[in-house]
Amino acid sequence: MTSSSSTAVSELSIKNVSIAYDDIQIIKEVSFSLKEGQIGCLLGPSGCGKSTLLRAIAGFEPLAEGEIHIDGELFASTSYSLPPEQRQFGMVFQDIALFPHLTIFENIVFGIKHWSKQEQIERVSYLLELVGLSGYETRYPHSLSGGQQQRIALTRAMAPKPRLLLMDEPFSGLDTKLREELVPEIRQILLQEKMSAILVTHDQLEAFAMADQVSVMSDGYIHQTGSAYQIYHKPNTRFVASFIGHGDFLASVVCGDDCVHSDLGEIKGHAPHGYDAGEKIDLLVRPDDILHDDESNFKGLIVNKWFRGSHFLYRVRLPSGKVVYCFASSHHDHSVGQRIGLSVHLDHLVLFPRES
Ligand SMILES: Nc1ncnc2c1ncn2[C@@H]1O[C@H](COP(=O)(O)OP(=O)(O)OP(=O)(O)O)[C@@H](O)[C@H]1O
Numbered sequence: 001m002t003s004s005s006s007t008a009v010s011e012l013s014i015k016n017v018s019i020a021y022d023d024i025q026i027i028k029e030v031s032f033s034l035k036e037g038q039i040g041c042l043l044g045p046s047g048c049g050k051s052t053l054l055r056a057i058a059g060f061e062p063l064a065e066g067e068i069h070i071d072g073e074l075f076a077s078t079s080y081s082l083p084p085e086q087r088q089f090g091m092v093f094q095d096i097a098l099f100p101h102l103t104i105f106e107n108i109v110f111g112i113k114h115w116s117k118q119e120q121i122e123r124v125s126y127l128l129e130l131v132g133l134s135g136y137e138t139r140y141p142h143s144l145s146g147g148q149q150q151r152i153a154l155t156r157a158m159a160p161k162p163r164l165l166l167m168d169e170p171f172s173g174l175d176t177k178l179r180e181e182l183v184p185e186i187r188q189i190l191l192q193e194k195m196s197a198i199l200v201t202h203d204q205l206e207a208f209a210m211a212d213q214v215s216v217m218s219d220g221y222i223h224q225t226g227s228a229y230q231i232y233h234k235p236n237t238r239f240v241a242s243f244i245g246h247g248d249f250l251a252s253v254v255c256g257d258d259c260v261h262s263d264l265g266e267i268k269g270h271a272p273h274g275y276d277a278g279e280k281i282d283l284l285v286r287p288d289d290i291l292h293d294d295e296s297n298f299k300g301l302i303v304n305k306w307f308r309g310s311h312f313l314y315r316v317r318l319p320s321g322k323v324v325y326c327f328a329s330s331h332h333d334h335s336v337g338q339r340i341g342l343s344v345h346l347d348h349l350v351l352f353p354r355e356s
Helices: 050-058 104-112 117-130 146-158 176-192 204-210 228-233 238-243
Strands: 012-021 024-034 039-043 065-070 073-076 089-093 164-168 197-201 213-218 221-226 248-256 259-262 265-268 280-285 290-292 299-307 311-317 323-329 339-344 351-353
Touching: 012 050, 024 050, 024 065, 024 213, 024 221, 039 050, 039 176, 039 204, 050 089, 050 164, 050 197, 089 146, 104 117, 104 146, 117 146, 146 176, 176 204, 197 204, 213 228, 213 238, 221 228, 221 238, 248 323, 248 351, 259 280, 290 311, 299 323, 311 339, 323 339
Parallel strands: 039 197, 039 213, 089 164, 164 197, 290 323
Antiparallel strands: 012 024, 012 065, 065 073, 213 221, 248 259, 248 280, 259 265, 280 351, 290 339, 299 311, 299 339, 311 323
16 A cells, blocks of 8 residues: 555544443434534533544444444444444544654654655655654654654654544643644644544633534533534523633513613614513623723622733623623723723624523
8 A cells, every 4th residue: 555545635424423331321413524624623521422422433432323424435333333443544642652662753654654665754754844843753752842742643643644633632731831832733734734633622722723613512412513603602502602611691581673681781682583572581691792891880890800811801790780701901900899880792692591
């Protein structure tokens, strides 16, 4: 086999997949697809089933229901499973697991030893340049920093030109600063290689920085699959609304086809919301919907505050007694117990049926 015999771009389709351990359903009828060359993310709290779903895609878990296809070809169903080694997928894990006794070159060619020597040399040289580590061929893993080792782990997984790259919390062992640098860098590398990939993470900022589409999971279900913008601004369930970013639900009443009456007064949206006048609903309010404004007569009492460098995040008690988040520029340093002016910037109404 030569390097040209495998493809680096694939479309993945997960249809109605369920997975069970000892009759306990862990993954429940999940469906999503990933276009070729795109990066998807499975995002959710610990124990929601992200790794289980990723392992099933890799071929390590049997399906209790559903099908997995790559480019229209059946990879797994309840009665069939293409063996993992025949799927041509690459994998990167949190535990970097480079072989310590092998050089960087030997680590990277591990999955392409059947290629000709010349092809191996060209592939390693190309990939090392891509990840900014040209000339590291003869070094050993212990002489590399954590970020460099993770880049090599990625390089090793990409070397055979996998049809799909699966990454399970690959950045969680790295410190925050390094992660912030490395994540967008790796996204660029994957885009440049047009490599389809799926990232598992519980960190939403990492998901936002890496993925074209994010599937938000909870308790074995996928609640929503969409862009970072969609899941933040147009969450389709209460779970997504509260898991992604900060937010509060204000018990409100519909007062027209594009407006609601809430603790913030009457709020008019820019589009019809689909609820009937008089209906009781909950309105999602994000910190960036309520801004500190010295000129405003609408006041809130600060009950908590967090300095975030570029801004302050305040918890403020509204005149109604309800407590909400509020954004302020970092120069507006007020104390807990102080009353500050608030202005409401909310015209995209996200409403949910009232919970009793
Ligand atoms: N081999 C197994 N046998 C039985 N139950 C398992 C097995 N592997 C995982 N589970 C259970 O399945 C559920 C989902 O686990 P999974 O590791 O997929 O979650 P996760 O979202 O990746 O969590 P984390 O972010 O903590 O890694 C958990 O309740 C876990 O205890």
